[in-house]
Amino acid sequence: MDVRILRSEVDGKATPPPSKSYTHRAFIAASLSPSALVENPLFSDDTLATLKACRFIGAEVTRWKDLIAFRGVEDVESSGYINVENSGTTLRLFLGILSHSKRICVIDGDSSLRKRPNRSLALTLNKLGAKIWGDYDFKAPLKVCGIVTGGEVSIRAESSQFISSLLFSLPLAKYDSEIKVEEVKSRPYIDITLHVLEESGIEVKADGKNFYIPGEQSYSLKTFSVPADFSSASYLIAAGLLAGRVEVLNMSDSRQGDKRIVDIAKQMGGNVRWDKENGVITAKQSELEGIEVDASDIPDLVPTIAVLAAVARGKTTIYNAEHLRIKEIDRIDGCYKNLRSLGIEVEKRRDGLVIKGGSIRGGTVDSFGDHRMALAFSLLGLVAEEGVTVKNAEVVSVSFPGYFDVLKNLSAKVEWIKS
Structure with a gap:
């Protein structure tokens, strides 16, 4: 759908x-x-x-x-x-x-x-x-x-x-x-x-x-509690930066590289605060500025960064992301096509993207069957004059089941369309 x-x-x-x-x-x-x-x-x-x-x-x-x-x-x-x-x-x-x-x-x-x-x-x-x-x-x-x-x-x-x-x-x-x-x-x-x-x-x-790695070892895991996902949290943080205020809960410190989204948002001028003691990240609507981002260790954040760059003043350069070309899809190409379809000025490079932000009229983007494309690019609908339609959006269930219900609970206007 x-x-x-x-x-x-x-x-x-x-x-x-x-x-x-x-x-x-x-x-x-x-x-x-x-x-x-x-x-x-x-x-x-x-x-x-x-x-x-x-x-x-x-x-x-x-x-x-x-x-x-x-x-x-x-x-x-x-x-x-x-x-x-x-x-x-x-x-x-x-x-x-x-x-x-x-x-x-x-x-x-x-x-x-x-x-x-x-x-x-x-x-x-x-x-x-x-x-x-x-x-x-x-x-x-x-x-x-x-x-x-x-x-x-x-x-x-x-x-x-x-x-x-x-x-x-x-x-x-x-x-x-x-x-x-x-x-x-x-x-x-x-x-x-x-x-x-x-x-x-x-x-x-x-x-x-x-x-x-020594050989002849035996696994002995007893109990393991899975922490919250920073890749998924990045979409909620981006929603706050783009269109209001969002408190993201259960965000204790972690070895996950995608926690860099907090620092990247701050570098772009975003109003983001991480209360590590209570595990709360608060993101508020901000005037963002373009920056340069080395994505070698954070490939899953690239679609989120691309979306923030689309509305930021100036130019954002994402580099060292060539490994994105062998993900579920070629994500560099997917981001490029979706940005172009929304009228954003973007240059595609072998290892990344150069994005010049601007106002977004609205339009249709494609998930290309990739959950991260659907999760990230849906957020541009929050600021587009005519909204954004995401094709085959049900693919978000790969990593964030119930994502659009979460956006609805944050007062986003979400409509399902039978394709």
Whole structure:
């Protein structure tokens, strides 16, 4: 379905959903631990795909409201076929896990996921003892068979998910391992992985771009409480900056790199205050100024920054974001097309965007089947003279179920349109 957001003023309090990145990782660690509880996880399309994969490897999963109990597996002995839909995180993290099964598994995804390359990860796992078959770029579907035994490898990681996959997999290997990363992108997501591994009793020695992982370790996660998601919070913060006042709740400090949205908003002249003691971020309508943003560690914030830049005075340059081209869609191209469709002056570069802000008359933008496109660009309807219609807006359920209801509760004018 499509959704139309009309010019309106927002005011109120809102709580973002739990972290998608932490939920994926907590589910995996719990499924490899004897007995674990995950509190306050995100239930979304992507994380449910990971939960499905946990069951696929043999974990017993029981849900009570916002609590999930796991009885994990000691040995991965999966076989058969699993479709993880649109979740690239699930596919990549489980490539490493399924590389411990002696039986053949096939991991697949939807049409979008089948376009995403996994070559560096698959070749690295093969060097470590796994057997993974696919096309040249190792796009889904992939045939996987173990067993990873460990060793020393170098990898050029186009995605931090490749490193996280190895970090989850190699503690289970027979021998010690060392990963030398040629280039680290989105480092905060690796830090989230290291945090969950630490909570699971897994030893990893991280030294800059190098990671040393002892073999023959066992997962022992007990209880893990998932924090709020800063990527999702960025849309609520942006709503306040654009069109009123929003208090974002449950925002304690975190290892999530996307907490940088607070500093970026301040650099743009935004009236934002973060009360870390009480976990409240308050964002008020502000006159924004263009800035330069290095997006190497914050790819998920780029659509939000692009939306703020669209109304900011002057020029905003977003750079070091070339890894956005291999997300659910080419997000650099997606942002470019949506900004152009709303009449915003924008230049597309190999690694980012240059955006000159201005007034927005309104129009139609496309989600392109990408949740972050729908979440971010819907916000421009709050300030557009004629509102903004987002095509295929239901895709927000990938990371922020109920998003448009949250906007409605903040007094935004939201209309669903049957497409």
